[in-house]
Amino acid sequence: MSVIGVEGEERNDFTKAESKQVRARSLRLLGSLLRPLRLRLWLTMLVVFVSTAAQVAGPALIGFGIDRGLPALLDGDWLPVGFAGVAYLLTAASGALLIAWYIRLSTRISQAVLLDLRTRVFLHTQKLSLEFHESYTSGRIISRQTSDLDAIRELLDEGINQLVRGVLYMSFTAIALVLVDWRSALVLLVALIPLTVLTRWFQVRSQKLFRQSRVASAKLIVHFVESMTGIRAVQAFRKERRNERAYGELVEDYRDVNARVIQLFGIYDPGLLLIGNACVAAVLVAGGFRAVEGELAIGMLLSALLYTKRFFDPIEDMAMFYNGYQSAASALEKISGVLEEEPSVPEPRHPVDLWNADGHVRFEAVEFAYTKDRVILPRFDLDVPAGQTIALVGSTGAGKSTLAKLLARFYDPSDGVIELDGIDLRSLHPKDLRRAIVMVTQEAYLFSGSVADNIALGKPDATPDEIVRAAKAVGAHEFIESLPNGYDTDVNKRGGRVSAGQRQLISFARAFLANPAVLILDEATSSLDIPSERLVQEGLTTLLADRTAVIIAHRLSTVAIADRVLVMEHGRIVEDGTPSDLIGGSGRFAALHAAWRDSLV
Known part of the structure; x- marks a missing residue:
């Protein structure tokens, strides 16, 4: 029986070798789930790519309308400003429609993955030998089918959307900013230094806390299920008070872990906001002086400010994705551990038929x-x-x-x-x-x-x-x-x-x-x-x-x-x-x- 899959699956102190083995196991499982859906995945990626490009075009069109459209309009030529307005509406509408299509495609993919995974867990658990079920409590099995699969569902339904759209949006925004005004892009590049440091700090601390949160949640479910399953023994031996104390301690542990997670976000989110606002202010000041000196058009300055502000918009969502990712990754580790278990009583490779047994x-x-x-x-x-x-x-x-x-x-x-x-x-x-x-x-x-x-x-x-x-x-x-x-x-x-x-x-x-x-x-x-x-x-x-x-x-x-x-x-x-x-x-x-x-x- 796998040490990591059963005895060690509630631990949060994996060695480096074990962690590497667990990650590889989880990636194999994820790859086997996504492989049948690869055509849908490519179509989904194409849709989100085009939709994000359409969304990012907005600030550049606004700058074009101000710098080219307004002077032409003063000369009686409304075509440039009309083009900017129509193009803006078309890109916004096409972006919205493509995003709707993308959400529909990604939802179908996530539901297909969950259906496959849920069925695999049930069928595989049912095939495992009695030895496994005597050592792996029913509460832990239920936890695999409920809270762990729910964590993966939340990641697939919402987290992946936030990550993919966020990464593409930030990448396209940075590219657009370089094309509009490369000097403003340098300010953004400098801001990436404290942003990277803050994100790395958050990543290291949150990884441990999220795993502790999953373990605490699993212990709660196990205790609840076993108490309710053995309710006759609980009431017969007046174990209610002891159960209340034990459950209360587990609830306190779960609350303390979540409180530390919230405190972590209480530092990370304001830090992101501060870095983003400081970067916008720096672009505004530097671009303002250049605009006064005639080196930068007002429309391009506005586009640069909008791109700088929009660059930081998805980061908070991506931080929330990391929350969901850690929970889902921990859940996938546990589920992959169950699916890696081999029956201690394997089926024969070349079975022999015995239609009518005598009983000797x-x-x-x-x-x-x-x-x-x-x-x-x-x-x-x-x-x-x-x-x-x-x-x-x-x-x-x-x-x-x-x-x-x-x-x-x-x-x-x-x-x-x-x-x-x-x-x-x-x-x-x-x-x-x-x-x-x-x-x-x-x-x-x-x-x-x-x-x-x-x-x-x-x-x-x-x-x-x-x-x-x-x-x-x-x-x-x-x-x-x-x-x-x-x-x-x-x-x-x-x-x-x-x-x-x-x-x-x-x-x-x-x-x-x-x-x-x-x-x-x-x-x-x-x-x-x-x-x-x-x-x-x-x-x-x-x-x-x-x-x-x-x-x-x-x-x-x-x-x-x-x-x-x-x-x-x-x-x-x-x-x-x-x-x-x-x-x-x-x-x-x-x-x-x-x-x-x-x-x-």
């Missing part, structure tokens, strides 16, 4: 470790014949769920091979893998929509009769029928309209309807009461008869339907046998079963 599972010399020093499952072998139901028991942290996740290929083993019907899971076609192996976890997640839609998740083309049969098989039919609209009842967000036990029953029906060759139940009965568990066990006895099943349960009553029991401790299988044989022995499972039986007395 084999672990050969399998080992799993997060790092060399953190081995979760030491090397082991395991053979599960097709159709056999095995139960995994053991204390918390023994490695049961990790073994199940390896079988479902949420993770790949660090070493060794896991096979289904003789095919390495890493070579099996993803569609065939998901069709053949289904895992029901302790968290029975329901999506917004009807009960029927949630049951049919693994088989979207299921008929209503098939959905009902699956619900009846696990004992869910009666409570579903009692809902306001039966199978058409909307379960609301995350299944809030049904109880935890009912959500679990729906997830069972969903798994059974998918009809996998291998079914994994990871603490899947933990949310059920005793009567519901018995109903499910009755359904399991029938439905698991012709399929391979792996059941992880702390309730040893669930183990009774298993053909075989595996007892795990510290990642190792310490006992393997039938339930009756192990109960009659003197090992770990016999002790667990005796303790469970005593608890029922």
